[in-house]
Amino acid sequence: MKYKLSILCILFPVFAYGAKLNGVVLSEDGEPLVGASVRWENRTTGTTTDIDGKFVIAYNTDDKTLITSYVGYNNDTTLVDFSEKSIIIKLFPYILDEVTVTTRGRGVVKVSGAENSMLIGQQELFKAACCNLGESFTTNPSVDVSYDDAATGAKQIKLLGLSGAYVQMLTENIPAFRGAAHPYSLGYVPGPWMQSIQVSKGSSSVKNGYESITGQINIEYLKPQAEDETIGANFYGDSKAKFEANLDGNIHLNKTLSTAFLAHYEDRYTSHDGNDDGFIDMPDIKQFNIANRWGYFSSKRITQAFVSVIDENRKSGVSSHATHHLDPQKYDADLHTSDVNAWVKNAWIIDSDKNTNIAIIGNFSRHLFDGKYGDGRTLYTGQTNAYGQLLFETDFDEHNSISAGASIVYDYYHHNLYLSPAPLKDRETTPGAYAQYTYKIADKFVAMAGLRYDYSGIYGGFFTPRAHLKWTPLYGLTFRASAGKGYRTVNPWAEYNYLLSSSLPIIVEETLRQEKAWNYGISASYSLSLFDRPLSLSTEYYYTDFDSQVILDRDSYPGQIYISNLCGQSYSHTFQIDLNYELLEGLTFAAAYRRNDVKESYDGVKMDKSLTPKYKGLLSLSYLTPLEHWQFDATLQLNGSGRLPTAPVVNDIKIYEESYPSFVQLSAQITRHFRHLSVYVGGENLTNYKQKNPIINLTSVSYYDPTLIWGPVDGAMVYAGVRLKFNYR
Amino acid sequence: MKRLFLIMAILTVSIAASARDLYTVTYKVQPQMHCENCKKKIKDQLKFEKGVRAINISIKEQTVKLTYDADKTDTQKLSESLKKIGYKTTEIENKKLNLK
Numbered sequence: 001m002k003y004k005l006s007i008l009c010i011l012f013p014v015f016a017y018g019a020k021l022n023g024v025v026l027s028e029d030g031e032p033l034v035g036a037s038v039r040w041e042n043r044t045t046g047t048t049t050d051i052d053g054k055f056v057i058a059y060n061t062d063d064k065t066l067i068t069s070y071v072g073y074n075n076d077t078t079l080v081d082f083s084e085k086s087i088i089i090k091l092f093p094y095i096l097d098e099v100t101v102t103t104r105g106r107g108v109v110k111v112s113g114a115e116n117s118m119l120i121g122q123q124e125l126f127k128a129a130c131c132n133l134g135e136s137f138t139t140n141p142s143v144d145v146s147y148d149d150a151a152t153g154a155k156q157i158k159l160l161g162l163s164g165a166y167v168q169m170l171t172e173n174i175p176a177f178r179g180a181a182h183p184y185s186l187g188y189v190p191g192p193w194m195q196s197i198q199v200s201k202g203s204s205s206v207k208n209g210y211e212s213i214t215g216q217i218n219i220e221y222l223k224p225q226a227e228d229e230t231i232g233a234n235f236y237g238d239s240k241a242k243f244e245a246n247l248d249g250n251i252h253l254n255k256t257l258s259t260a261f262l263a264h265y266e267d268r269y270t271s272h273d274g275n276d277d278g279f280i281d282m283p284d285i286k287q288f289n290i291a292n293r294w295g296y297f298s299s300k301r302i303t304q305a306f307v308s309v310i311d312e313n314r315k316s317g318v319s320s321h322a323t324h325h326l327d328p329q330k331y332d333a334d335l336h337t338s339d340v341n342a343w344v345k346n347a348w349i350i351d352s353d354k355n356t357n358i359a360i361i362g363n364f365s366r367h368l369f370d371g372k373y374g375d376g377r378t379l380y381t382g383q384t385n386a387y388g389q390l391l392f393e394t395d396f397d398e399h400n401s402i403s404a405g406a407s408i409v410y411d412y413y414h415h416n417l418y419l420s421p422a423p424l425k426d427r428e429t430t431p432g433a434y435a436q437y438t439y440k441i442a443d444k445f446v447a448m449a450g451l452r453y454d455y456s457g458i459y460g461g462f463f464t465p466r467a468h469l470k471w472t473p474l475y476g477l478t479f480r481a482s483a484g485k486g487y488r489t490v491n492p493w494a495e496y497n498y499l500l501s502s503s504l505p506i507i508v509e510e511t512l513r514q515e516k517a518w519n520y521g522i523s524a525s526y527s528l529s530l531f532d533r534p535l536s537l538s539t540e541y542y543y544t545d546f547d548s549q550v551i552l553d554r555d556s557y558p559g560q561i562y563i564s565n566l567c568g569q570s571y572s573h574t575f576q577i578d579l580n581y582e583l584l585e586g587l588t589f590a591a592a593y594r595r596n597d598v599k600e601s602y603d604g605v606k607m608d609k610s611l612t613p614k615y616k617g618l619l620s621l622s623y624l625t626p627l628e629h630w631q632f633d634a635t636l637q638l639n640g641s642g643r644l645p646t647a648p649v650v651n652d653i654k655i656y657e658e659s660y661p662s663f664v665q666l667s668a669q670i671t672r673h674f675r676h677l678s679v680y681v682g683g684e685n686l687t688n689y690k691q692k693n694p695i696i697n698l699t700s701v702s703y704y705d706p707t708l709i710w711g712p713v714d715g716a717m718v719y720a721g722v723r724l725k726f727n728y729r
Numbered sequence: 730m731k732r733l734f735l736i737m738a739i740l741t742v743s744i745a746a747s748a749r750d751l752y753t754v755t756y757k758v759q760p761q762m763h764c765e766n767c768k769k770k771i772k773d774q775l776k777f778e779k780g781v782r783a784i785n786i787s788i789k790e791q792t793v794k795l796t797y798d799a800d801k802t803d804t805q806k807l808s809e810s811l812k813k814i815g816y817k818t819t820e821i822e823n824k825k826l827n828l829k
Binding site: 027031032033034035051626627628629673674675 | 757761772776777781782783784789790791
């Protein structure tokens, strides 16, 4: 906490007695502060205020300046005028920045940095079944989660109307789930493992590399060093015969060393075919996921290490009790994934007052994907990634700070595709360096500018400039602006492997360029107290403009999939407005609306990007009883209509429509909390909306396509589960 | 949703009606509560304590105000519960709640 000068002090006369000064310490709204400490400057002892905030302090002739401090408030330094024998000292809370910590502690908290980001905590995550990362955004208006492919259940998130590939995924601030791991990555982070998710929109800091274009999502797992030593478990089951079990626990081995274990198992027992199209609606997924992490925390050094192993099988295709007599050999998909990840972070704290530290981060991951699709199409992809980062950070004074560092990214891809007998290999090594400067006037203004230079073994050298501004002109009112560039290397077979479940020919342009895009954004947020309850309102506008992009083109040649370099314009405009209000004690209401205008050029012709809704609306109500025993949550989601890729024509008839309609989805959950236990029941897609033909042309192998997914493929689902948490020490 | 609130309202009323022996005790706690976290810790400890009907914690006043059902618990039990998580209590006031 930085020392801050007094903001207000009022002196007024009361009668005098001896060499003693009396006074009262009040909060900004005039409430007495009990137990605030009051002392003379240059003295170590002093006094504390009583239950009415009053104090009496003796003084000598050399005592002039009174220092008042209280936790959660800025220190006050008062030059005492001894002609007045009583004094009123007003203290101001130092959390002037964002009024987000309400009496109840909201589930989503706006982060006070220069970036437009929000922190989704466990309280919010537990509002939905939240089996994994992909399901964590049900109650979030900014992040869309959609299926890519009905057959294999590949899901992706969208931010600012653009594909999740343009969002940099981080786990514990280390880039994760890149390339080959991306298509099914939303299933790799079990919900109960997560402590929080931070979503930052727009250009990010240059610290974590050049890859983020539309934003960053950082996942923090449960911490071994958490104050309490606990054992937790979560069991979940739903009406689609999915079962899940999660275990977590942490141990403090001594004052500095701690470890945590995380385990996850999921299985879907039956192959349900609710829409009776002969195909199972949801793939049968069997996943094991375990992790172990360590933390060493001392005043001089922080070391953290993490290792995780994932093994997953996905089976989909023809339902065994189908009446359609489909040939499983032509449609069944059988995918196996294994993933190993390990990282170490080490930070040496040189001067804790100035936040001076040096950190070194090392990460290794190996992702193997083995897919067998219908009609003999196979794909084997392996990606080995190594990442190293060295960084130095320090504050020069209370206004100026710097962060600088160097990094190296190594990616090795090897593919074996049914189309090409010889394995394809790709290797990219990218060393780079960055510097980022921050100028800050406490609680009022932050300017952050960063620049990095990286040298890709494939594409050569490139600069990444990014800048952020934050301005708080009034208490509760904040403006933010950002601009920055981002880059990405596309590995089509690794990222678009879900397309192999369709029978359409896939043609990949021989030399794909590096993707380059600029992102600009402005936002404003305003928090106020309306009828003594917190209300927050925010609006934002983002513009992403691609200089170069690898696009999925299904329009130039209907019935074929082209993965090619962009020729023409590609951009996205998004505008969003959010409102949050506590209607009654414990009852919160949230509403949000977003417009997307996303265009891409196919063969030089600019069109709406297909499978991208034009708008999205969200309404949610959440009620927590005063003693926090019961919790009720309901979320209504309005998904806008959009365009479908140009349909191929068979016998003069287009085989599917040009666009898809808007639809509404409702989810709700009731939770009963007990001391060591929470029981929840809920439902998703309670409006029972289903996309009518999730699989295009399923009776014929030509044009068979389960990848044109815009809505839910399965109907209403109900679930129940139990969460246990024991504090064993 | 409407029905849900109706049920909630009936529940609340019936709890209030059935409780004849409600008291409100105000404690001052040691060590000091500093922030929302301390507040949360205390609330989490007390909210599942038998007989507790309402919790009001003020960091500004450094007080914990509890409404409890005297048929189910007493001030000793409540103060012991706070002791478990490291807070010593000084009782400032304990008065019967007037339900008219």
